[in-house]
Each structure stands twice: as C-alpha cells, then as structure tokens.
Amino acid sequence: MKVHEKPERAIKTVEDAIRLVEASRLTHIKVGLSDVDGILRGKYLRKDKFLNVLRTGFGFCNVVLGWDVDDQMYDNTSYTGWHTAYPDATVRIIPESCRRLPLEQGNGEDMLFFLAEFVGDAEAVCPRGVLRRVLKRAGEMGFEALAALEYEFFMFDETPHSVREKNYRNLKTWTPGNFGYSVLRSTVEGDFYRQLLELSEQMDMPIEGLHTETGPGVLEAALAVDRAIDMADKAMLFKAFTKALAQKNDLMATFMAKWSHDLPGQSGHIHLSLREAGTGKPVFYDEARPFNMSARQASFMAGVQRYLPEFMSMFAQTVNSYSRLVPGYWAPLNATWGVENRTTALRLIPGSEKSQRIEVRIGSADANPYIALAAALGAGLYGIEQRLDPEQIVEGNAYTQEFKPELRLPNTLWDAAQRLRQSDAARSLFGDAFVEHFAATREWEERQFRRHVTDWELARYFEII
Structure with missing residues (x-):
C-alpha cells in the first residue's frame, strides 16, 4: 500500500480522527508538539480523554515555551516564567497530522501519533503558529x-x-x-x-x-x-x-x-x-x-x-x-x-x-x-x-x-x-x-x-x- 493510501494519512477532520481512534485497539494515543528549540515534546493521552479533547483542545503546561533544551527555566521572558506560575495553555490536536508510529506497538498494532500546536494567547509565541x-x-x-x-x-x-x-x-x-x-x-x-x-x-x-x-x-x-x-x-x-x-x-x-x-x-x-x-x-x-x-x-x-x-x-x-x-x-x-x-x-x-x-x-x-x-x-x-x-x-x-x-x-x-x-x-x-x-x-x-x-x-x- 502506498503512503498516501494509508488510512491514518487520509484523516482530514476531527470526525475522521474520531472514527479511526474509536476503531483502534490502542488504550492510549501519543501526541507531540514543538518547543522553542524545535524539540518534539509530548505525552500519551488515554483513548477516552483523547476523543474528548479532539474538538475542544486540552491543557498543556506552557513551561515548554518557557524553558531551554536542558529544561532550565528562562529568567528573562514575559510570556511565561515563575511570575506566571507556569499555567496550562490550550493545545489543538491537528487531525491531518495523524500517523502510525512503527517504533511503538500497543495491543498488536502500531501506535497512533498526532502533532499538536498551541492556540489562544500561546499561539503568538508558538513556533508552528508563527509559520502559519x-x-x-x-x-x-x-x-x-x-x-x-x-x-x-x-x-x-x-x-x-x-x-x-x-x-x-x-x-x-x-x-x-x-x-x-x-x-x-x-x-x-x-x-x-x-x-x-x-x-x-x-x-x-x-x-x-x-x-x-x-x-x-x-x-x-x-x-x-x-x-x-x-x-x-x-x-x-x-x-x-x-x-x-x-x-x-x-x-x-x-x-x-x-x-x-x-x-x-x-x-x-x-x-x-x-x-x-x-x-x-x-x-x-x-x-x-x-x-x-x-x-x-x-x-x-x-x-x-x-x-x-x-x-x-x-x-x-x-x-x-x-x-x-x-x-x-x-x-x-x-x-x-x-x-x-x-x-x-x-x-x-x-x-x-x-x-x-x-x-x-x-x-x-x-x-x-x-x-x-x-x-x-x-x-x-x-x-x-x-x-x-x-x-x-x-x-x-x-x-x-x-x-x-x-x-x-x-x-x-x-x-x-x-x-x-x-x-x-x-x-x-x-x-x-x-x-x-x-x-x-x-x-x-x-x-x-x-x-x-x-x-x-x-x-x-x-x-x-
């Protein structure tokens, strides 16, 4: 099967993603996003949680926009820092970014992976946001x-x-x-x-x-x-x-x-x-x-x-x-x-x-x-x-x-x-x-x-x- 024929790469909408994830045997879905330095940061979300936040987005600690490659917090930024106490920022899952991750398996199938990006006030400093x-x-x-x-x-x-x-x-x-x-x-x-x-x-x-x-x-x-x-x-x-x-x-x-x-x-x-x-x-x-x-x-x-x-x-x-x-x-x-x-x-x-x-x-x-x-x-x-x-x-x-x-x-x-x-x-x-x-x-x-x-x-x- 060619790459563009893979079902997960045909995902274009939230509804497409929901159908794919619901049909999956996976218990968790992996998501990742870019920090300032271009390092892929992410986490696993339980399947039901993932399905719930596909439409609404979810909270992701904005520290990933406020620390360096060694996880040391910047002391000179205004967007986030100790002065803001590092609250959650809203992250949008990008349905069309869905891929299988062959390096990981769960319940007999390859892990599903989605990219995400910051929205709301964090979008102004989000790397993907500036390109958009x-x-x-x-x-x-x-x-x-x-x-x-x-x-x-x-x-x-x-x-x-x-x-x-x-x-x-x-x-x-x-x-x-x-x-x-x-x-x-x-x-x-x-x-x-x-x-x-x-x-x-x-x-x-x-x-x-x-x-x-x-x-x-x-x-x-x-x-x-x-x-x-x-x-x-x-x-x-x-x-x-x-x-x-x-x-x-x-x-x-x-x-x-x-x-x-x-x-x-x-x-x-x-x-x-x-x-x-x-x-x-x-x-x-x-x-x-x-x-x-x-x-x-x-x-x-x-x-x-x-x-x-x-x-x-x-x-x-x-x-x-x-x-x-x-x-x-x-x-x-x-x-x-x-x-x-x-x-x-x-x-x-x-x-x-x-x-x-x-x-x-x-x-x-x-x-x-x-x-x-x-x-x-x-x-x-x-x-x-x-x-x-x-x-x-x-x-x-x-x-x-x-x-x-x-x-x-x-x-x-x-x-x-x-x-x-x-x-x-x-x-x-x-x-x-x-x-x-x-x-x-x-x-x-x-x-x-x-x-x-x-x-x-x-x-x-x-x-x-």
Whole structure:
C-alpha cells in the first residue's frame, strides 16, 4: 500500500480522527508538539480523554515555551516564567497530522501519533503558529509555498549513557574516515539505511535522497518537497524519529551544528518555491528572463538577502550554530546569492517550471524547522511586497571576496538576537510577542554558554597565562 493510501494519512477532520481512534485497539494515543528549540515534546493521552479533547483542545503546561533544551527555566521572558506560575495553555490536536508510529506497538498494532500546536494567547509565541501566520500572509498575496529540507547528521556507535561516561570525548563514529557518496558504506550498513528509508515512508516523511557526506559517520537526507506547513511537520518528525531509530539500534544521531572543530558542520538547507494559490502556476519560472528567474523570484530572493542579517537568529539558533559559520567549511558568511553557487548564502537553482527554486544555505541542522521556514518565507514575501532587487550576483568563490558591510551576517548568537529585536520587518511579519520572546530565549542561551569554561580555554590559558 502506498503512503498516501494509508488510512491514518487520509484523516482530514476531527470526525475522521474520531472514527479511526474509536476503531483502534490502542488504550492510549501519543501526541507531540514543538518547543522553542524545535524539540518534539509530548505525552500519551488515554483513548477516552483523547476523543474528548479532539474538538475542544486540552491543557498543556506552557513551561515548554518557557524553558531551554536542558529544561532550565528562562529568567528573562514575559510570556511565561515563575511570575506566571507556569499555567496550562490550550493545545489543538491537528487531525491531518495523524500517523502510525512503527517504533511503538500497543495491543498488536502500531501506535497512533498526532502533532499538536498551541492556540489562544500561546499561539503568538508558538513556533508552528508563527509559520502559519507567514503562510496566511502568502495566501492573502495569492501564493502557496512549497518547501523541501535537507539535513546532515552524524551517527555514532554510542549510547546516551556512554557519551556521558566519556564526557563527550573520544566518541566512536559509526563509520571511519571521509567517504562521501559511498556505495560501500551504504551497502555494509544497509540494515540501518533500509530501516530509516522504510520508517520515513511509513510515517509519510519520505526521503528523496540519502547518502554519506564527507566526514566519519555523517549522512545527508533530503526530504521530498511538500507544502511548507507539511514540510515543517515532516522535518520535526524526521529529526525526532531518526534519533529514536538510531538509539533503538544502539547508535546515536546528532543534528547539532558542529560537534568537532576538525570536521565540517551540519547544515539544514531550505529549498523554496511559490505557486499561484488558485491555478497552481509556478511563480518563480519565466523562460524569457536570465536563468529562468521571474521578476517575483528575483524580488523574493532579494527579500531573503536583505533581511537575512536581521533574521539570522531564526536560522542559526544555538551558540553552536556559529561555530559552523567560519571560512572554508561550506557555510556562507555574508548575505550573498549566486547561480548554482554553493559558496553563497542563497543559491538560485534554474530549472523547469516544476524545479525552479531558491536554496537558503545558511541554516544549520539544529534549527527549528517552523521558525527557519517562517524566516525564509517571510523575508521573501516581504521582498515581493516591496519589489526589491537583489544585490550583484556572485560568481566564483564567495569566501575570498569582499562585500558591503550591510551584507555581513552576525557571528554570535547574542548579536543575532539584537538584530532581530531591532528589526521592524521581523515585528511586522512575526509579531512583537514572538520577536520579544524568541530574542529573549536566544539571549538566555548565550548567557548559559558564557557561564562555562570551555576545554579550549583551559588548554590555551591554564598553564601559560
């Protein structure tokens, strides 16, 4: 049976979901949602409880919007904190997100899994909510957005216990050495590849391409194109359940931006295009113009380019993200664009009506897909609204060229957060509440880093200074 023929993926309404759950032998249903950092948080709901809240929503502690990746509470946010005593916020279950989860069984059948999102006052700072607001703007402009995400991730022959026992040093990578696009590696380790490809098909987050990248144990997976909101959902699921599948095989996968100073970082590239909402006609394609780039595609790219420095914290969301952004490691340092140029921040990919698109190459694998997609699409739509023109095309190696100061990207999370706070465009696109909350969470993240002494500092200063 094809993925789109699976009964649970035919769910479109609350009534559809009710019928499916009532017919299930499961006693509990699993739900999950995105926190600020793009980590899938969730719980099990008893079947009768789940059926009752499908229409009304249910309460979920808003602490998941008020803590960091280590469950430490922010001390600098106004939406929630100790001052609000962390009340419940209303969460809506998304019926059409229903999937079977083959990694879990109950009463002889695969677990049912649903995504959810915050509504009510929490919607203003909800990651999925901010993407939906940008897509609403696209709809009002007559567009439907399509997206495809690519992720690089490293695999290790380790467990959550062993990495802690080793203090994250001398970790054993899944495979040794550099061997990009290796047929040998994918054959020898074919069992895991097969499991990952099958899981992705079963959960309707299909992988269009999977291969080894340069580096020990690193893979790159390209998810098949879909509507932007569905792509963000699939990216959330892909990252979470790839990690789960790895651990079930006594392996570990990490999507952190850069785990070793000796190796390239891990990207989360974003491919984007628009089509007319009513006709489905591609917006970016015009065979009469250079590179088949329509005027609206040029303005879209100009918008992403113009606002990339202001929105940088939405693409590079952790302190570690900026360790990746150094010369010579396939990560752009300026808001530049080129045609089929992998040294620029934005890559124009000429093609047919169906394949003409833009690739945003600045994002890292650790980014929240809802937030990163909102930033890229929002900036592009703003460019179309303002009829912006892109800067001069870059030819050759962008790393060795000089550019205008305004194209320089922030090189720390703190600086990126300040640029977001000061951005009128961000406040217009994403709302004051989101900008204030998200910038505060990034400032918190930077402060946590500043409190600690790194191995590099000890090795550099301990004896000599």
